[in-house]
Amino acid sequence: MNVFKFVSPEIIFGPDTIWECGIHAVRLGAKRVFVVTDKGVRASGWLACVLESLAKNGLEYVVWGDVSPNPKDYEINCGSIQYIENSCDSLLAVGGGSPIDAAKAVALLVSNGGKLSEYEEVDSITRPLPPIIAVTTTAGSGSEVSQFSIILNAPEKRKMTIVSKSLIPYVSIHDPNLLETLSNQSMIYSGVHVLTHAIESYVSKGATPMTDLFAINAIKLSANSLRQVKGGSRSKELNHCLAMANLNAGLAFSNAILGAAHAITHQISGWFDIPAGIVDAVLLPHVVKYNLSANRVKYSNITEALGENITSIEDGSDRVIDAIASLFRELELPDKLSDLHVNLNLYPILAQNIIKDICLVANPKQMELNDVIALLRRAY
Amino acid sequence: MNVFKFVSPEIIFGPDTIWECGIHAVRLGAKRVFVVTDKGVRASGWLACVLESLAKNGLEYVVWGDVSPNPKDYEINCGSIQYIENSCDSLLAVGGGSPIDAAKAVALLVSNGGKLSEYEEVDSITRPLPPIIAVTTTAGSGSEVSQFSIILNAPEKRKMTIVSKSLIPYVSIHDPNLLETLSNQSMIYSGVHVLTHAIESYVSKGATPMTDLFAINAIKLSANSLRQVKGGSRSKELNHCLAMANLNAGLAFSNAILGAAHAITHQISGWFDIPAGIVDAVLLPHVVKYNLSANRVKYSNITEALGENITSIEDGSDRVIDAIASLFRELELPDKLSDLHVNLNLYPILAQNIIKDICLVANPKQMELNDVIALLRRAY
Numbered sequence: 001m002n003v004f005k006f007v008s009p010e011i012i013f014g015p016d017t018i019w020e021c022g023i024h025a026v027r028l029g030a031k032r033v034f035v036v037t038d039k040g041v042r043a044s045g046w047l048a049c050v051l052e053s054l055a056k057n058g059l060e061y062v063v064w065g066d067v068s069p070n071p072k073d074y075e076i077n078c079g080s081i082q083y084i085e086n087s088c089d090s091l092l093a094v095g096g097g098s099p100i101d102a103a104k105a106v107a108l109l110v111s112n113g114g115k116l117s118e119y120e121e122v123d124s125i126t127r128p129l130p131p132i133i134a135v136t137t138t139a140g141s142g143s144e145v146s147q148f149s150i151i152l153n154a155p156e157k158r159k160m161t162i163v164s165k166s167l168i169p170y171v172s173i174h175d176p177n178l179l180e181t182l183s184n185q186s187m188i189y190s191g192v193h194v195l196t197h198a199i200e201s202y203v204s205k206g207a208t209p210m211t212d213l214f215a216i217n218a219i220k221l222s223a224n225s226l227r228q229v230k231g232g233s234r235s236k237e238l239n240h241c242l243a244m245a246n247l248n249a250g251l252a253f254s255n256a257i258l259g260a261a262h263a264i265t266h267q268i269s270g271w272f273d274i275p276a277g278i279v280d281a282v283l284l285p286h287v288v289k290y291n292l293s294a295n296r297v298k299y300s301n302i303t304e305a306l307g308e309n310i311t312s313i314e315d316g317s318d319r320v321i322d323a324i325a326s327l328f329r330e331l332e333l334p335d336k337l338s339d340l341h342v343n344l345n346l347y348p349i350l351a352q353n354i355i356k357d358i359c360l361v362a363n364p365k366q367m368e369l370n371d372v373i374a375l376l377r378r379a380y
Numbered sequence: 381m382n383v384f385k386f387v388s389p390e391i392i393f394g395p396d397t398i399w400e401c402g403i404h405a406v407r408l409g410a411k412r413v414f415v416v417t418d419k420g421v422r423a424s425g426w427l428a429c430v431l432e433s434l435a436k437n438g439l440e441y442v443v444w445g446d447v448s449p450n451p452k453d454y455e456i457n458c459g460s461i462q463y464i465e466n467s468c469d470s471l472l473a474v475g476g477g478s479p480i481d482a483a484k485a486v487a488l489l490v491s492n493g494g495k496l497s498e499y500e501e502v503d504s505i506t507r508p509l510p511p512i513i514a515v516t517t518t519a520g521s522g523s524e525v526s527q528f529s530i531i532l533n534a535p536e537k538r539k540m541t542i543v544s545k546s547l548i549p550y551v552s553i554h555d556p557n558l559l560e561t562l563s564n565q566s567m568i569y570s571g572v573h574v575l576t577h578a579i580e581s582y583v584s585k586g587a588t589p590m591t592d593l594f595a596i597n598a599i600k601l602s603a604n605s606l607r608q609v610k611g612g613s614r615s616k617e618l619n620h621c622l623a624m625a626n627l628n629a630g631l632a633f634s635n636a637i638l639g640a641a642h643a644i645t646h647q648i649s650g651w652f653d654i655p656a657g658i659v660d661a662v663l664l665p666h667v668v669k670y671n672l673s674a675n676r677v678k679y680s681n682i683t684e685a686l687g688e689n690i691t692s693i694e695d696g697s698d699r700v701i702d703a704i705a706s707l708f709r710e711l712e713l714p715d716k717l718s719d720l721h722v723n724l725n726l727y728p729i730l731a732q733n734i735i736k737d738i739c740l741v742a743n744p745k746q747m748e749l750n751d752v753i754a755l756l757r758r759a760y
Contacts, residue, residue: 003394010545011590014383165390209624210391213593244589 004208006255007165009134009145009172013247015236018049018175021092021133022057028131028170030090033061034083036103038068041095044181046137050094062086064106067095070273071102072154073116080109090131093169097141097150097276100134104149104167107132116151116160122358125166134169137178138186139242140193140277142250144172152270158353159270168254176236176243184229188331191226191242193277194218194249196284199324200261201253203291203298204362211256214248219305221245223327227307230331260367261287263357264376267350274340281333282340285325286379287363290371292317294364337379347376384588386635387545389514389525389552393627395616398429398555401472401513402437408511408550410470413441414463416483418448421475424561426517430474442466444486447475450653451482452534453496460489470511473549477521477530477656480514484529484547487512496531496540502738505546514549517558518566519622520573520657522630524552532650538733539650548634556616556623564609568711571606571622573657574598574629576664579704580641581633583671583678584742588636595632599685601625603707607687610711640747641667643737644756647730654720661713662720665705666759667743670751672697674744717759727756 012020025033033054041047042065054061064079083091083106093103105116107129112119119125134144143149149162182190198218201211222245225238264287265279292299300316306323310316325335334340351372354360360367367375392400405413413434417427422445434441444459463471463486473483485496487509492499499505514524523529529542562570578598581591602625605618644667645659672679680696686703690696705715714720731752734740740747747755 003392003397006388006391006393008386008388011386012383013386013588013590017383208393210393210627213597217593247590 004210006208006210007147007168008251009169011145011172011174011247013174013243015175015177017173018046018135018178019053021050021135021173022053022059024133024171025054025059025090025092026057028090028133030059030131032086032088033059034086034088034091034106035061035063036067036079036091036093036099036106037063037065037095038099039066041099041137044137046178046181047094050092050135054092062088067099067102069098069275070152070270071098071105072152074154076102076105076109076116076151079106083110092133092135094135094137096136096138097143100136100141100143101149101151103132103134104143105151105162108149108162108167116162117153119162119164120160122163123165125164129166132169133171133173135173135175136246138182138190139179139246140190142197142246142253144169144174145247145250146254148254150266157271159266159357161266161358163358174243174247176239179239179242184234187229187242188226189275189277191222191229191245192281192328192331192333194242194246195222195226196261196277196280197249197253197258198222198245199284199302200259201249201256202302203295203364204256204259205364206255206257206362208256211252215252215256216301216305218245218249218252219302221248223306226327226331257362258359259287259363260290260360260375263359263363264354264372266357266359267353268337268342271346271350272340272342278334279340281328282335282337283379285321285328286375288321288324290367290375291363291365292320337376344380347373351376384590386588386590387527387548388631389549391525391552391554391627393554393623395555395557397553398426398515398558399433401430401515401553402433402439404513404551405434405439405470405472406437408470408513410439410511412466412468413439414466414468414471414486415441415443416447416459416471416473416479416486417443417445417475418479419446421479421517424517426558426561427474430472430515434472442468447479447482449478449655450532450650451478451485452532454534456482456485456489456496456531459486463490472513472515474515474517476516476518477523480516480521480523481529481531483512483514485531485542488529488542488547496542497533499542499544500540502543503545505544509546512549513551513553515553515555516626518562518570519559519626520570522577522626522633524549524554525627525630526634528634530646537651539646541646541738543738554623554627556619559619559622564614567609567622568606569655569657571602571609571625572661572708572711572713574622574626575602575606576641576657576660577629577633577638578602578625579664579682580639581629581636582682583675583744584636584639585744586635586637586742591632591636594628595636596681596685598625598629598632599682601628603686606707606711637742638739639667639743640670640740640755643740643743644734644752646737646739647733648717648722651726651730652720652722658714659720661708662715662717663759665701665708666755668701668704670747670755671743671745672700717756724760727753731756
């Protein structure tokens with residue numbers, strides 16, 4: 001019976017809602033929109049839809065279109081200068097987590113000034129941000145509904161997690177049709193990212209009865225969609241299902257925070273510039289093994305949500321690692337950090353950054369430096 | 381796979397969160413707060429807590445403390461004049477649905493002008509409202525999270541339902557301790573109100589996968605709490621459970637709208653000045669009987685959520701009316717409109733207003749004037 005808070009953007013979900021982004025920008029008072037995206041989205045054709053919708057609604061825009069995966073602090077500084085030089089008054093991010101996180105960070109700098117590293121403490125943003133609209137083209141990061149922006153501190157090769165209600169986009173658009181341009185492989189990586197978000201937020205110390213509803217639903221939906229995509233299916237229904245899983249997982253982790261798998265992933269993906277979703281998946285079974293005793297009831301519920309029949313809480317929780325690992329084997333995911341070309345010798349340095357990551361605070365079981373290093377070795 | 385939207389206020393939930401209202405008012409830029417409440421809340425002592433929190437945070441306030449049950453349009457006009465004459469800049473409603481709906485309507489008039497009847501069309505509010513904080517002292521109306529404000533058009537004896545995103549409070553505070561001052565009877569009426577909100581929003585034409593999660597959870601939680609309260613239990617855990625049910629049902633119906641039971645209740649409770657929750661309960665079994673064929677799967681899920689074991693969708697949906705009626709008998713609720721001193725001769729006039737009520741549009745099965753009159757006769 002703890003106190004909790006729950007925040008959510010205005011959510012627009014459904015086929016063809018990408019065409020609504022111009023209307024929402026007008027409603028939010030935008031005149032000149034800073035459009036943040038990346039190369040992949042430009043190639044997919046979705047950027048063109050967004051720009052057409054803005055133009056149809058009489059809006060001017062500037063496109064900042066080369067955000068890199070794992071966006072870097074120096075990129076954000078450049079973006080902020082462009083936003084100001086072009087006299088923009090609002091932002092529209094279209095893409096996966098990288099463009100959306102980058103747009104949030106630009107919005108933060110242009111309104112509050114200073115350096116991103118000054119905002120690493122939770123809720124340390126004081127001045128209001130310009131309106132942000134997020135259009136997600138993947139089903140993975142959840143950034144379009146979350147309080148998080150994760151940016152690489154490039155000189156330190158360390159990911160900074162900035163957490164604040166102010167970073168929640170004003171409007172979050174979830175158009176399942178946008179998943180059509182993802183390859184089967186990308187759909188699987190997206191879905192696994194959703195699943196790890198859902199599992200970590202469900203057992204997080206910050207979990208609440210509200211986030212639990214979303215997390216457990218996201219586990220069911222993502223596990224089910226992943227199996228079908230792996231089986232060769234692609235359909236509008238599957239896109240819908242995975243987009244809904246992503247929305248649910250995003251609302252869960254935005255309000256419940258995550259855990260050790262994400263704390264570790266942030267730092268590994270940042271250092272080696274590897275996509276976060278795949279690192280998460282390698283780590284998850286090891287993290288669950290470490291955490292299991294902290295909440296057997298919830299781990300048993302996870303086993304059930306993954307589609308297994310269980311006979312008791314003991315049975316369900318005993319089988320959770322197998323359930324996750326067997327799903328990941330079915331999906332043919334890498335299962336060792338060494339497969340991702342992570343350098344074992346760097347573990348002591350990485351571990352120093354990992355124990356400072358805000359997600360580690362929410363992990364259901366306390367984790368010290370030595371525990372992190374031991375876990376990294378087991379996952380190698 | 382329809383398009384849907386989902387909106388929610390910032391939610392603060394938990395014991396003693398009533399003391400946070402001053403902090404949130406400061407954060408929203410308030411200097412002079414218009415506090416809206418009623419006689420019962422003043423007597424309960426909760427108003428004093430709210431005022432203490434405002435004063436501690438250096439805020440000035442004016443108390444408008446006599447909102448009536450089923451608030452009337454002429455009251456709102458008086459409240460608006462007081463708000464303006466006292467140079468207020470924000471509102472804090474503390475109470476059940478009546479003070480919260482009244483605060484929303486005052487906020488609407490002082491910012492957008494005109495008459496309330498000009499805003500009966502969905503989303504017809506154009507200018508931003510001053511910040512509203514809602515502190516709910518009951519677990520029934522859900523107004524503290526909803527897009528609705530329901531005000532009696534006194535000359536016409538007709539309830540007006542105003543629906544707009546702009547009416548969602550900025551911050552909604554749910555402190556389960558506040559239920560301690562409710563009598564057992566009031567707890568039961570509150571819980572039944574929550575249950576009818578949850579059931580009607582679950583089968584509404586406006587239901588979405590997001591609102592379904594909340595609605596089905598609210599059915600489980602409220603049915604369970606109601607049985608315990610009737611059995612003589614009162615505890616912090618039960619208050620927590622019912623407050624959570626109310627929050628979930630409120631988020632469900634705010635986004636999914638309701639159905640025929642509420643359309644009819646609005647007009648009966650408005651005309652005869654009877655508490656809405658109890659009229660709902662009398663009508664619900666009759667409305668479910670009328671609607672049953674429209675969605676057997678969902679009605680079967682409701683039977684299960686009410687705590688019954690079911691063997692199939694047919695079995696579950698066949699037994700939903702019995703499940704509801706038997707719970708209501710257990711709670712010793714009135715089961716005929718005649719018990720509420722509703723005048724049979726007025727049915728034709730009431731029915732004219734009922735078919736104009738916005739909630740009827742969302743009812744899962746089309747309802748014409750004759751259907752409404754026939755249902756009213758059966759419920760007499």
